[in-house]
Amino acid sequence: MLPNVLTVAGSDSGGGAGVQADLKTMLALGVHGMSVVTAVTAQNSLGVQGAWELPAEAVRAQYRSVVDDIGVQAVKTGMLATAPLVEAVAELLADTDAPVVVDPVGVSKHGDPLLASSALDSVRGALLPVATVATPNLDEVAQLTGVRVEKEDDLRAAAGALLAFGPRWALIKGGHLAGDAVDLLTDGSEEHWLRAPRHDNRHTHGTGCTLASAVAAGLAKGLTVPQAVRAAKEYVTGAIAAGFRLGAGIGPVDHGWRLR
Numbered sequence: 250m251l252p253n254v255l256t257v258a259g260s261d262s263g264g265g266a267g268v269q270a271d272l273k274t275m276l277a278l279g280v281h282g283m284s285v286v287t288a289v290t291a292q293n294s295l296g297v298q299g300a301w302e303l304p305a306e307a308v309r310a311q312y313r314s315v316v317d318d319i320g321v322q323a324v325k326t327g328m329l330a331t332a333p334l335v336e337a338v339a340e341l342l343a344d345t346d347a348p349v350v351v352d353p354v355g356v357s358k359h360g361d362p363l364l365a366s367s368a369l370d371s372v373r374g375a376l377l378p379v380a381t382v383a384t385p386n387l388d389e390v391a392q393l394t395g396v397r398v399e400k401e402d403d404l405r406a407a408a409g410a411l412l413a414f415g416p417r418w419a420l421i422k423g424g425h426l427a428g429d430a431v432d433l434l435t436d437g438s439e440e441h442w443l444r445a446p447r448h449d450n451r452h453t454h455g456t457g458c459t460l461a462s463a464v465a466a467g468l469a470k471g472l473t474v475p476q477a478v479r480a481a482k483e484y485v486t487g488a489i490a491a492g493f494r495l496g497a498g499i500g501p502v503d504h505g506w507r508l509r
């Protein structure tokens with residue numbers, strides 16, 4: 250039987266990030282993908298033109314439908330939009346035995362807000378404590394911890410500050426630094442540095458969602474956190490290399506690159 254992986258995230262109408270990216274990643278990595286939609290965005294290669302969150306009741310109902318009947322081997326969270334949704338999702342996840350990958354999505358690549366600033370305290374106090382792995386980019390970790398990363402070495406301090414909020418592992422994505430694409434995975438005792446050549450490709454929409462879903466897929470298949478993160482890094486690096494033009498702006502990574 251295929252492992253079941255659940256994404257709790259927002260919809261990207263352009264298909265490059267959010268729930269759509271998560272489900273494509275899960276298909277590509279051989280797990281059964283399922284979704285709890287938290288918000289709907291009108292989004293394309295030029296940015297986010299509109300966003301509407303769902304009521305917490307609708308998020309809870311979707312989650313219960315999936316978990317009570319089908320069951321999950323791993324969960325990934327993405328855009329949660331507001332404090333009430335962050336609180337509702339954290340409360341649901343506090344009861345699961347499945348590993349939880351939290352991508353604390355804050356702002357899109359175009360600078361559009363995907364999380365209210367009033368929700369940051371709920372992310373710190375309720376969501377991060379239930380995370381097996383938290384995967385912020387540099388802007389997100391700065392918002393959550395106040396630690397600004399300007400060079401590779403600073404990733405260690407950012408990870409330490411994030412771990413203080415309770416996730417078991419921190420994966421700090423250094424994708425926005427210059428030079429190689431270097432990420433740091435640590436649980437406070439082990440350190441795993443993940444380095445890949447930077448692909449000079451502007452079509453990188455959805456990198457963070459893709460990486461986090463790939464980690465969840467690996468965990469659902471029984472990999473350890475370091476093994477799942479290494480496999481996910483390899484997958485997202487290939488997807489970025491194959492990212493393609495779509496619309497007039499930033500195109501998506503290619504989730505199906507291994508099939509071509």
Ligand SMILES: Nc1ncnc2c1ncn2[C@@H]1O[C@H](COP(=O)(O)OP(=O)(O)O)[C@@H](O)[C@H]1O
Nearest residue numbers: 386422423424425430431446447448456457460
């Ligand atoms: N141009 C690039 N070439 C290779 N890897 C990249 C590139 N940009 C980002 N990455 C990698 O993609 C993953 C997602 O990182 P990032 O783009 O920083 O996330 P986000 O989408 O949340 O901003 C990380 O592993 C990062 O190192």
Ligand SMILES: Cc1ncc(COP(=O)(O)OP(=O)(O)O)c(N)n1
Nearest residue numbers: 259266267357358454455456457458
């Ligand atoms: C609905 C939705 N969720 C998340 C994001 C952010 O996705 P990410 O993978 O971080 O990619 P970029 O937006 O940074 O390209 C999103 N845009 N929409």
